[in-house]
Amino acid sequence: MSAPLSPSTIAIVKETVPVLVAHGPAITADMYVRLFQNEQIRRLFNQSNQGEGGAQTNALAAAILGYAQNIENLGVLGAVVERVAQKHIGSNILPEHYPFVGDALLEAIAHVLGEAATPAILTAWGEAYWYLADIMKDREKTIRSELLAIEGGWTGWRDFAVMEKVRESSVITSFLLRPLDGGKVVPHKPGQYLTFMLDVESGSGMKRNYSISSAPSTDTYRISVKREANGQGGSRYLHDQITLGSVLKVSPPAGDFFLASDQERPVILLSGGVGLTPMVSILESIVSQGPDIDVHYVHGALNSETHALRERVQMLAQVNARVTSTTFYSAPRAGDVLGKTHDAEGHIDADWLRANTPLLAADIFLCGPRPFLRTLVRQLIKVGVKLEQIRYENFGPAEDVMVELS
DSSP states (O other): OOOOOOHHHHHHHHHTHHHHHHHHHHHHHHHHHHHTTSHHHHTTSOGGGGOTTTHHHHHHHHHHHHHHHTTTOGGGGHHHHHHHHHHHHHHTOOGGGHHHHHHHHHHHHHHHHGGGSOHHHHHHHHHHHHHHHHHHHHHHHHHHHHHHTSTTOOOSOEEEEEEEEEEOSSSEEEEEEEETTOOOOOOOOTTOEEEEEEEETTEEEEEEEEEBOSOOOSSOEEEEEEOOTTSSSHHHHHHHHOOTTOEEEEEEEEOSOOOOTTOOSOEEEEEEGGGHHHHHHHHHHHHHHOOOOOEEEEEEESOTTTOOSHHHHHHHHHHOTTEEEEEEESSOOTTOOBTTTBSEESOOOHHHHHHHSOGGGSEEEEESOHHHHHHHHHHHHHTTOOGGGEEEEOSSSOOOHHHHHO
């Protein structure tokens, strides 16, 4: 661990907060350009996150600003550190990669700020970067040690064979994965994801994260993937080119979004579209292994054509009397029948949740597209739900929806 930051470094970093507010996204955008000039480093990152209207650039800018604002009280950044550390485990980012990021960041600060980037500012931010980098590296070292201590645990990339490929809906397909070496796998925490390195034609080594959609197991994992017609090719590669027996490179389960084994409060699971994948994992885990709690699962889909794993969820609700499942269709098809294929029409909203679930007494898990998350979280807060009750996963950059909204 680095020595504590000096009072002068802390003072200078805090003085740069207004500059970060004004120029943060420009600095991080410049940093990524510099960083990705190194092809080896570029391949470490999930490039799909570099689009999305600059979401990753803005997310990193917000994280750097948060660091500067809380540099005297870094305990408040614990959740952000954990989320990023988990991402690094999935992407196999190692201690030797940190100098590349540090150099790119300082060069970007100097370039964007010009003469305003005094030697004192660059020195202070260099110290601040390495202080945080050491915290990150220590946490990642601990996570890797914990993985290797569990039977079936591994670090880095491991070859998995596709044992089953099941079409769940018109857009979602499930893949059952087993280690090619025949060994065990580390049971994931329900809600976590796997990271894949895909050798697609558009770029060998493409990284993609996919949530595990099954209960924890020592033998296999299941992912359920939506085919994105306008994506960069990861989901299309899985849907169109991966068949039974295909081999995929996979890193161990990661992520800070999961159901705790000692969960005692009721749980409300809210998902939109393919956001159902970690929710089905959580639901399967509760039904098969506990805890013995009330669960309200509410899912939003377009219609029966796009709705995946419907029968599986219905069966889980039937075998456990403490599980309630409700489905909203926003664009029912002609053959969809209210009360049969779905339970409500329109979109999930906080007023319905307040009337039909123990909203203020439960822990709430959300997963889905960013607009789904933003809309629902705003509504939940408006009706009195506390931020600490809400946990979320979004398929994209580690953008802190809660900080943005609060």
